[in-house]
Amino acid sequence: MGSEKVIEEKKQGQALLTEQIDGNSKKLYxxxxxxxxNLNDSEIVASILSxxxxxxxHVMEEADLVLVNTCSIREKAEQTVRKRLEKYNAVKKINxxxxxGVLGCMAERLKAKFLEEEKxxxxxxxxxxxxxxxxxxxxxxxxxxxxxxxxxxxxxxADVSPVRLNSxxxxxxxxxxxxxxxxxxxxxxxxxxxxxxxRDPKSILEEINELVSKNYKEITLLGQNxxxxxxxxxxxxxxxKNASDIAKATAVDFAQLLDLAATKFPKIRFRFSTSNxxxxxxxxxxxxxxxxxICKYIHLPVQSGSTTVxxxxxxxxxxxxxxxLIDNIRRILPDCALSQDMIAGFCGETExxxxxxxxxxxxxxxxxxxxxxxxxxxxxxxxKKMPDDVPNDVKKRRLNEIIQxxxxxGLYRMEQFIGKTVEVLIEGSSKKSDAHWKGRNSQxxxxxxxxxxxxxxxxxxxxxxxxxxxxxxxxKV
Ligand code: SAH
Ligand code: F3S
Numbered sequence: 001m002g003s004e005k006v007i008e009e010k011k012q013g014q015a016l017l018t019e020q021i022d023g024n025s026k027k028l029y030x031x032x033x034x035x036x037x038n039l040n041d042s043e044i045v046a047s048i049l050s051x052x053x054x055x056x057x058h059v060m061e062e063a064d065l066v067l068v069n070t071c072s073i074r075e076k077a078e079q080t081v082r083k084r085l086e087k088y089n090a091v092k093k094i095n096x097x098x099x100x101g102v103l104g105c106m107a108e109r110l111k112a113k114f115l116e117e118e119k120x121x122x123x124x125x126x127x128x129x130x131x132x133x134x135x136x137x138x139x140x141x142x143x144x145x146x147x148x149x150x151x152x153x154x155x156x157x158a159d160v161s162p163v164r165l166n167s168x169x170x171x172x173x174x175x176x177x178x179x180x181x182x183x184x185x186x187x188x189x190x191x192x193x194x195x196x197x198x199r200d201p202k203s204i205l206e207e208i209n210e211l212v213s214k215n216y217k218e219i220t221l222l223g224q225n226x227x228x229x230x231x232x233x234x235x236x237x238x239x240x241k242n243a244s245d246i247a248k249a250t251a252v253d254f255a256q257l258l259d260l261a262a263t264k265f266p267k268i269r270f271r272f273s274t275s276n277x278x279x280x281x282x283x284x285x286x287x288x289x290x291x292x293x294i295c296k297y298i299h300l301p302v303q304s305g306s307t308t309v310x311x312x313x314x315x316x317x318x319x320x321x322x323x324x325l326i327d328n329i330r331r332i333l334p335d336c337a338l339s340q341d342m343i344a345g346f347c348g349e350t351e352x353x354x355x356x357x358x359x360x361x362x363x364x365x366x367x368x369x370x371x372x373x374x375x376x377x378x379x380x381x382x383x384k385k386m387p388d389d390v391p392n393d394v395k396k397r398r399l400n401e402i403i404q405x406x407x408x409x410g411l412y413r414m415e416q417f418i419g420k421t422v423e424v425l426i427e428g429s430s431k432k433s434d435a436h437w438k439g440r441n442s443q444x445x446x447x448x449x450x451x452x453x454x455x456x457x458x459x460x461x462x463x464x465x466x467x468x469x470x471x472x473x474x475x476k477v
Contacts, residue, residue, distance in 0.1 A: 016165035029063035034071025043162030070106035105192035151194035177223030255283035262291035301341030305360025306353035337443035339368035345395030347386035
């Protein structure tokens with residue numbers, strides 16, 4: 001029930017390691033913050049730099065290049081990165097040839113500010129400019145500052161084969177869309193990651209195939225808004241209406257992509273994230289029900305249970321439409337788990353609107369939740385037009401009420417598994433005990449059970465005997 005989705009809390013900021021390539025003599029230290037897409041982007045960056053002679057290291061002091069892939073979603077995320085930059089600069093005093101670069105959303109948001117005003121980094125690279133890293137590094141080595149924050153209409157890094165970082169060797173992430181067109185008024189993503197575009201299905205299937213040949217067992221298809229996926233030969237989603245008739249007729253949407261992947265790789269588990277209520281189609285739900293290898297779990301952020309707040313957030317659906325979607329999911333996929341993102345204390349939120357959020361939660365009883373107090377982000381429509389007028393203590397109190405309720409619901413959902421047998425993909429040893437395996441079931445619940453002769457990457461049937469609000473405890477059958 002953590003309040004931080006995405007890269008697991010523990011992994012936030014951990015230096016990312018890949019296989020070492022013989023002959024690569026330079027050392028790259030790379031840290032990632034924020035969403036799963038950022039972690040996947042770091043894998044793309046590591047791939048591009050491995051061709052430039054870099055191997056990854058987790059010892060910052062020995063690095064030739066330190067990169068931090070940043071998140072701008074909440075103010076706290078940016079503050080964390082600020083602290084890291086101070087640390088890098090302290091290390092630079094010991095290791096003066098070391099170069100420091102900022103990647104990702106903060107690079108995009110603050111652009112040259114880091115270089116020109118603050119002079120704390122050598123390199124600033126936005127999320128669509130990673131192919132330019134080799135040129136930018138040349139600039140840096142010639143003693144010049146280097147910045148590229150141009151956002152692209154086409155870039156999907158389709159042909160870059162990510163080097164998997166800190167992987168458990170079992171589950172991997174594959175990006176299928178970049179950017180977002182939804183313009184939720186609170187959200188900085190459309191500004192930092194650009195307009196929405198989809199990746200060629202052929203390159204997606206090829207990447208999955210490569211992962212399968214390396215023995216990966218679970219693939220999560222990633223995008224800020226995966227349900228909006230639409231391939232019609234390349235280009236922005238918003239330009240689809242101008243595409244040729246043939247391009248329109250042969251276009252591939254998300255339900256079709258899921259169907260293609262699940263059919264082609266029946267032994268692989270598929271997950272996807274994130275779904276947006278306004279873009280999720282019944283076709284997707286039917287495709288999930290058709291394929292046992294598509295996990296029965298949907299992350300379906302709603303942000304608020306109040307139609308008037310949803311309007312102010314520019315979410316394109318009402319409370320009633322969301323409930324209808326939930327009802328359809330429950331009807332077609334009775335064993336599907338659901339999770340939410342919620343924002344407490346958005347601009348103008350009244351006590352009554354907040355109660356609507358709690359009552360929606362009561363209705364859905366989400367399995368998991370990721371809950372945040374609203375924090376104004378510079379440049380967003382809300383920052384420009386709507387006063388951030390809910391007092392901090394009220395925001396915190398509402399957030400706590402939401403978290404408390406989610407904890408109850410999480411426990412309730414976990415209890416429903418007691419006495420049942422679930423299929424678990426083993427990901428590794430349990431954090432708490434080396435004598436236990438840890439894995440997840442289709443519904444994304446963490447399951448721990450005593451080790452036997454099975455190994456990491458095996459699918460096993462586990463009988464659930466007990467649970468906490470975050471973990472199922474059982475034994476292999
Ligand atoms: N579609 C994206 C959403 C990215 S932002 C995805 O792939 O998950 C993740 C979550 O952060 C949002 O769903 C929202 O709940 C929260 N969030 C975004 N902007 C925020 C803000 N300004 N203040 C508080 N929470 C915010
Ligand atoms: Fe942000 Fe809304 Fe897109 S939350 S990422 S603008 S769907």
